[in-house]
Amino acid sequence: MYAQMxxxxxxxxxxxxxxxxxxxxxxxxIDADQKIEPKDWMPDAxxxxxxxxxxxxxxxxxxxxxxxxxxxxxxPTLERKAILLAKVQDEAGHGLYLYCAAETLxxxxxxxxxxxxxxxxxxxxxFNYPTLTWADMGAVGWLVDGAAIMNQVPLQRTSYGPYSxxxxxxxxxxxxxxxxxxxxxxxxxxxxxxxxxxxxxxxxRFWYPSLMMFGPSDKESVHSAQSMAWKIKINTNDELRQKFxxxxxxxxxxxxxxxxxxxxxxxxxxxxxxxSEPDWTEFFDVLRGAGPCNTDRMAARRNAWDxxxxxxxxxMAHAExxxxxxxxxxxxxx
Amino acid sequence: xxxxxxxLWEIFIRGQHGLSHRHVGSLHAPDAEMAxxxxxxxxxxxxxxxxxxxxxxxxIAASAPSDKGPLFEPSNDKVYRHPTFFDIPDxxxxx
Ligand SMILES: [Fe+2]
Ligand SMILES: [Fe+2]
Numbered sequence: 148m149y150a151q152m153x154x155x156x157x158x159x160x161x162x163x164x165x166x167x168x169x170x171x172x173x174x175x176x177i178d179a180d181q182k183i184e185p186k187d188w189m190p191d192a193x194x195x196x197x198x199x200x201x202x203x204x205x206x207x208x209x210x211x212x213x214x215x216x217x218x219x220x221x222x223p224t225l226e227r228k229a230i231l232l233a234k235v236q237d238e239a240g241h242g243l244y245l246y247c248a249a250e251t252l253x254x255x256x257x258x259x260x261x262x263x264x265x266x267x268x269x270x271x272x273x274f275n276y277p278t279l280t281w282a283d284m285g286a287v288g289w290l291v292d293g294a295a296i297m298n299q300v301p302l303q304r305t306s307y308g309p310y311s312x313x314x315x316x317x318x319x320x321x322x323x324x325x326x327x328x329x330x331x332x333x334x335x336x337x338x339x340x341x342x343x344x345x346x347x348x349x350x351x352r353f354w355y356p357s358l359m360m361f362g363p364s365d366k367e368s369v370h371s372a373q374s375m376a377w378k379i380k381i382n383t384n385d386e387l388r389q390k391f392x393x394x395x396x397x398x399x400x401x402x403x404x405x406x407x408x409x410x411x412x413x414x415x416x417x418x419x420x421x422x423s424e425p426d427w428t429e430f431f432d433v434l435r436g437a438g439p440c441n442t443d444r445m446a447a448r449r450n451a452w453d454x455x456x457x458x459x460x461x462x463m464a465h466a467e468x469x470x471x472x473x474x475x476x477x478x479x480x481x
Numbered sequence: 482x483x484x485x486x487x488x489l490w491e492i493f494i495r496g497q498h499g500l501s502h503r504h505v506g507s508l509h510a511p512d513a514e515m516a517x518x519x520x521x522x523x524x525x526x527x528x529x530x531x532x533x534x535x536x537x538x539x540x541i542a543a544s545a546p547s548d549k550g551p552l553f554e555p556s557n558d559k560v561y562r563h564p565t566f567f568d569i570p571d572x573x574x575x576x
Binding site: 184186187188233236237240243244247250255256257312313316459460462463465466469470 | 485486487489506507508509511512515522523526543545546
């Protein structure tokens with residue numbers, strides 16, 4: 148998902164008998180659906196896993212602005228431009244909410260940023276694909292935000308209070324993102340032959356990368372089992388992927404577009420669509436840094452950090468000067 | 482890389498309906514003035530508020546989770562603080 152392949156630090160779920168009384172009380176609170184708050188005691192591994200997961204989620208929101216940012220100056224109308232701008236601004240806010248949630252666990256935002264820029268922390272594989280035409284803005288909103296929503300809605304119930312509250316804020320805004328994307332797709336799919344072709348092409352290119360967003364099957368993953376016991380992961384990757392396919396296929400039909408999967412069909416018995424798995428070798432290549440846009444995305448983030456340094460420092464210096472001036476004026480008046 | 486990180490501010494917004502300011506989240510800013518500007522950009526994008534308070538996170542004092550018992554439990558057995566504790570005959574009218 149926006150946080151893919153997050154490894155917990157433990158060796159799987161600790162059996163209850165091996166837990167310390169403190170750990171047992173902690174797990175009991177989670178089982179009773181109580182929220183864990185920043186100052187509460189928590190196992191080290193819970194804290195560390197959450198920092199990785201929330202951090203990776205935050206990085207994804209920030210890097211995720213780049214593929215759409217590419218089209219702000221190229222939007223076909225002023226209205227579309229304003230809408231896309233608002234959407235991308237929302238994503239900056241999502242990054243901010245999540246960094247703040249991670250900070251309550253004792254890591255600073257600058258530390259997290261450094262970990263992204265050095266490549267030690269990852270962001271979602273999906274943002275390493277290029278956005279080649281305007282129809283891609285439709286496909287991204289519809290499919291990428293759609294997949295993100297699948298993951299984020301259950302996370303509103305996650306055990307960590309600040310993470311849960313960030314998710315609630317984010318989910319309120321995501322529906323706008325998906326709808327504006329689908330709206331673009333409707334326009335294109337009902338437009339000229341050339342527009343329809345572009346819409347189909349965008350769907351063709353974004354379908355499998357969107358399925359990859361949920362990560363490889365984690366039915367047998369010890370990391371996922373621990374995260375689920377802690378309620379920082381609510382569903383398995385396969386459950387969410389299936390849900391996404393079931394929701395998206397009828398939407399594609401409504402657009403008159405076809406899903407690029409010859410094996411896709413409704414399975415009456417299961418009550419779900421059968422579908423082809425994405426190419427997981429490609430997924431691991433992209434995670435490793437060999438996707439089509441990895442180098443570009445990282446370069447853009449590094450430049451933003453380096454080129455913004457004078458501005459961050461300048462505002463700090465200005466704030467300090469103002470504070471000193473106010474203090475001097477106060478002393479003079481006394 | 483040296484970092485000169487902007488301090489953290491907690492943000493409180495008064496919604497449309499005249500209720501108290503409510504904590505909505507936090508953000509980084511060099512000073513209070515910029516914190517208000519950032520808060521307006523992030524937390525009032527969809528008409529959520531009519532007034533913003535910002536407070537430096539380091540200036541907020543909070544009760545400790547371990548104080549939960551001594552702080553909050555004493556009110557558990559003081560049920561007479563609730564209006565429903567008293568049986569008043571219906572004939573007395575609304576009260
Ligand atoms: Fe987002
Ligand atoms: Fe979004």
